[in-house]
Amino acid sequence: MSILSVFNQVEISHYIYLSTVLFSIGLFGVLFRRNAIILLMCIELMLNAVNLLFTAFSSYMGDADGQIFVFFIMVVAAAEAAVGLAILVLVYRNTRKTDVSFLDQLKG
């Protein structure tokens, strides 16, 4: 019994429910939390929810395209996290805060 077939033992709808829940948690976290670090984590969470869905469908359809996409997304997410954290460090150095609402000072 291969790993793929293990995956297939769980119905596809469960994957959809799970990733929807994960995505929603991430989304609401982004919308309502103010701590920039938590924001970044929530974005990761949303990305990974999508990743999970990609893999699930890839397995279900017997098509490797979805898994290839997952790799792309992971690469982009890593880059995004690096840049995001770098910005955050700079913001912290300037303001001693990691609260994003403080950034409205950027407006003209």
Next chain:
Amino acid sequence: MLTLMIFLPLLGFLVNGIFGKFLPKAISGWLGTAAVLGSFVIALMSFMDLTGDTTIPERIYTKLFTFLHVGNFHVDFAFQFDRLSAVMTLIITGIGTLIHLYSIAYMHEDEGFYKFFAYLNLFIFNMLVLVLGSNYLMLFFGWEGVGLCSYLLIGFWYKNADYGKAARKAFVMNRIGDLGLLLGLFLIYDTYGSFEYQEVFRSVFAGSVESNAVNTAIALLLFIGAMGKSAQIPLYTWLPDAMAGPTPVSALIHAATMVTAGIYLVIRSEAIYALSPLAREVVMWIGLATSLMAALIGLKQNDIKKVLAYSTVSQLGLMFIALGCGAYTAALFHVITHAFFKALLFLGSGSVIHGMHHEQDIRHMGGLRKKMPITYLTFLIGTLAITGFPFLSGFFSKDEILVSAFAHNKLVFGLALIGAGITGFYMFRMFFVTFHGTYRNTHHSFDKVHESPWLMTLPLLVLAVLSVIGGVVNLPHYLGEGISGILHHTLNYDGGGKFSPILIYPEHAPEIEHTTEWLLLGMAVSVFVIAFLHTRNKYVVQGAVPEADSAQTGMGKVLANKFYVDEAYDTAFVSSLEAAGEVVGNYVDDKAVKGLVDGVGSGSNGISRLLSKIQNGNIEYYLVYMVIGVALLLAFNLF
């Protein structure tokens, strides 16, 4: 040669216009005069060639270049010098030379001296293009050109706002006439497929001889153009106001040459008018009405130039009567003699104004004959010529018009005779009040009045001689067959069948009996005598002085106010247009258009102010908007 003749004045204009500022006045003036004199000499030589040598064609034709070429539409920039053009050219350049000469002295104090000569030369050039063009478009080119020069010269003393207004009035009135002319030209092209005189007249002649509606329409539209330029009812009111220009301008443009362009147009288009009796009737009655009305108004004018202006309008009306009767030679004859004596009278009045230090009101003159003998004498000759003193030029030409009117329509003859009689009254009135009686000016002492310099009196003398002997160009046949009707033969020359004639339909002398003709002559002379005796008695023997305009009553008041025509035009057109402009300006523009434009501006301003609220720099809000946006996009795609 032809090209040189036309472009000499243009050269004069360019030199004076560009370098005039740096030239001494003497050079500017003589340069301008020499340019026109050169044209005159060439014109004279060409005319000799044309009439003397039977081997050369009836016209000298020169094509310079293609004016317009669009599809089938083709117009050449070409000139033709035929007998009609030749006569007009000689008048224009001949009188033009004398008036240039006169202007050297008359304008010598003016700061715009070189500009004046530049404008005069430009005018001569345009006038030559008008009469020498070989097609209707060239005529129109010159027509607009002289209109422009007229505008520039009427408003020459532009620092006086009233003069500027007079210039604008002349321009606008002429524009109305030009619209008619332009429509006529379109119709000609549409009907005959060409603007070239020769081709148009050939087509007209080859077509149905019976008058048709199109020919009548063309003739009437061309006449509207002539009304504007030649100051006929209802477009005549600009000419008296045009006296705002310097006096030489009035003499050259508004008496001798430009205003006769309308006559030239009708004679040139004889073939078209010949086919339309209706159009000729209209021409005749309009001419008659203008002649009478202007003569009546002239009776009560006190400005020496205004009297002459109304006299010009009246004489032009007389010429149109002749045209309406089909007497083209008589009309052209009167154009020639009128150019002589009216130029003389205007230059004479200029001499008076010069001698009186810019006084124009005849009520402030009087007794000038002692101080200005040459002006007095030449003015007397001019007055006698215009009023029809026997055997002076005006006598012959006016008589010829009256005879053709008699042959055509007895009523028209009677009214025209009355008009000619009134000429006597207003001319002698002006003459006696100006030169006889006692000096009445309180601003300048009589000792300061002086005769003009020789540069001004010389043209007066030349013109006086011409006014006396001008009649020889077309003597009536009762003076002997050999010497009579030179102009008639010139115009009705058919080239022995080899060439195309100028008048496609040759005119015939009106057939009236000799006794009748002598009777008509007697009537004309007796009208002259009555006018002379009456005015002499009133203004010399009794020493009456014309009343001021404000002191006039009854009919005199109406005449002094020029039949209230200007006021009527003001009410009918100017005020109503101004009222319409007011409405459009205050409501349509101010409320509707301005509201719309301002509304767009303030509306977008308001919206942007509203929208700028959501750009508050708060990342959380941006994220919410983004999520809402994505959700909306998804919703659109799904449902």
